[in-house]
Amino acid sequence: MKLKIAVLPGDGIGPEITQQAVKVLKSVADRFDHDFHFEEALVGATAIDQLNNPLPDATLDLCKEADAVLFGAIGHPKYDNDPSAKIRPEQGLLKLRKELGLFANVRPITTYSKLIEQSPLRPERINGADMVIYRELTGGIYFGEKFISEDGNSATDICTYSVSEIERVAHLAFQAAQKRRKKLTLVDKANVLETSRLWRKTVTELAKDYPDVKLEFLFVDNAAMQMIVNPKQFDVILTENMFGDILSDEASVIAGSIGLLASASIGLKAALFEPIHGSYPEAAGKGIANPVAAILSAAMLLDHFNLTEEANAIRSAVNLSIELNVCTQDINKDNHYSTEKIGDFLDGLISDNDNISINNENLNLGQMTII
Ligand SMILES: NC(=O)C1=CN([C@@H]2O[C@H](COP(=O)(O)OP(=O)(O)OC[C@H]3O[C@@H](n4cnc5c(N)ncnc54)[C@H](O)[C@@H]3O)[C@@H](O)[C@H]2O)C=CC1
Ligand SMILES: CC(C)CC(=O)C(=O)O
Numbered sequence: 001m002k003l004k005i006a007v008l009p010g011d012g013i014g015p016e017i018t019q020q021a022v023k024v025l026k027s028v029a030d031r032f033d034h035d036f037h038f039e040e041a042l043v044g045a046t047a048i049d050q051l052n053n054p055l056p057d058a059t060l061d062l063c064k065e066a067d068a069v070l071f072g073a074i075g076h077p078k079y080d081n082d083p084s085a086k087i088r089p090e091q092g093l094l095k096l097r098k099e100l101g102l103f104a105n106v107r108p109i110t111t112y113s114k115l116i117e118q119s120p121l122r123p124e125r126i127n128g129a130d131m132v133i134y135r136e137l138t139g140g141i142y143f144g145e146k147f148i149s150e151d152g153n154s155a156t157d158i159c160t161y162s163v164s165e166i167e168r169v170a171h172l173a174f175q176a177a178q179k180r181r182k183k184l185t186l187v188d189k190a191n192v193l194e195t196s197r198l199w200r201k202t203v204t205e206l207a208k209d210y211p212d213v214k215l216e217f218l219f220v221d222n223a224a225m226q227m228i229v230n231p232k233q234f235d236v237i238l239t240e241n242m243f244g245d246i247l248s249d250e251a252s253v254i255a256g257s258i259g260l261l262a263s264a265s266i267g268l269k270a271a272l273f274e275p276i277h278g279s280y281p282e283a284a285g286k287g288i289a290n291p292v293a294a295i296l297s298a299a300m301l302l303d304h305f306n307l308t309e310e311a312n313a314i315r316s317a318v319n320l321s322i323e324l325n326v327c328t329q330d331i332n333k334d335n336h337y338s339t340e341k342i343g344d345f346l347d348g349l350i351s352d353n354d355n356i357s358i359n360n361e362n363l364n365l366g367q368m369t370i371i
């Protein structure tokens with residue numbers, strides 16, 4: 001298959017993790033005889049530094065004409081620490097999501113047997129947890145009007161949702177539930193928020209089209225607790241933009257690290273693939289960031305084009321690397337590998353996958369022992 005992939009590395013650890021994801025995609029292209037063409041563009045703080053614009057026109061044009069976008073992360077402390085900055089890196093990502101119509105953000109959460117014992121959560125509670133969060137991505141409070149009073153003493157963020165915005169992401173969530181364990185949990189705050197009541201009403205109505213899916217409702221405060229005490233109850237979670245943002249970072253504790261959670265942001269025409277984490281500025285350039293979230297996002301990109309065997313080759317390589325403890329320091333504190341070495345290792349596994357047997361004792365990432 002021929003694919004043009006726009007690559008937006010962004011800020012902080014964005015470039016180093018994206019580089020590993022591109023490396024792995026090239027290795028998939030070689031092994032499965034595909035023609036993937038990559039083109040890079042600026043976004044976020046890096047784009048502000050160079051062009052005073054967090055989403056330059058050239059970047060948006062490239063994303064619109066590409067088959068898919070591979071996104072790293074944006075964000076820089078100089079903006080995080082300056083609340084009065086008018087031009088901000090996050091505006092680049094939000095505008096990109098809006099312009100490409102990426103209304104659904106799909107965030108799968110699974111566990112890895114090797115990581116369950118070292119989790120801060122009780123092993124018996126998380127073992128077997130497997131859920132996917134459908135987060136609405138182009139509406140709600142992140143996109144509502146914002147203003148600050150002239151005297152600077154009050155500020156407002158408006159949260160708006162329309163029935164059609166709720167329906168289009170809800171349809172995708174119901175369809176996902178039909179292919180999974182047939183349970184959908186709508187997370188909202190319908191006891192307080194008018195928008196949440198509209199979500200409940202709309203989703204309840206839509207559920208009639210999906211009689212095989214069991215629909216449940218949970219207030220977001222309770223959901224945040226249930227995520228930790230009984231995550232196995234969840235199959236598909238459907239929720240609005242901000243709640244999904246927050247709950248998915250929390251859910252990453254179940255997987256073992258936020259550096260493992262990938263996502264697909266999809267719309268009717270475009271699709272963008274991005275780790276759920278941010279630019280982790282403290283780690284930038286140190287080679288300690290986990291590239292797996294970016295690499296699994298690349299696997300979701302392949303899924304999107306029905307390249308299932310190819311996506312599974314990436315996931316198998318990731319599973320094996322975790323099984324062998326070939327991990328960055330967020331997972332393996334004592335004997336960790338660098339961001340680049342993880343990319344090299346997965347690249348090697350994918351390229352030589354026909355005949356892999358790994359001698360764990362002699363595992364040497366400098367000269368990888370793959371026989
Ligand atoms: N999609 C995006 O581009 C996002 C951007 N941001 C931006 O990122 C910047 C930093 O925000 P934070 O709140 O610190 O969130 P963050 O996700 O960048 O980092 C939070 C913590 O998660 C861990 N972490 C994140 N990515 C990791 C990785 N790949 N490997 C290992 N550990 C990892 C680290 O312990 C880190 O301190 C801000 O400017 C924020 O606006 C935040 C979230 C998403
Ligand atoms: C700009 C933020 C909304 C990014 C973020 O935290 C996310 O999408 O997870």
Ligand SMILES: [Mg+2]
Nearest residue numbers: 245246249276
């Ligand atoms: Mg987030």
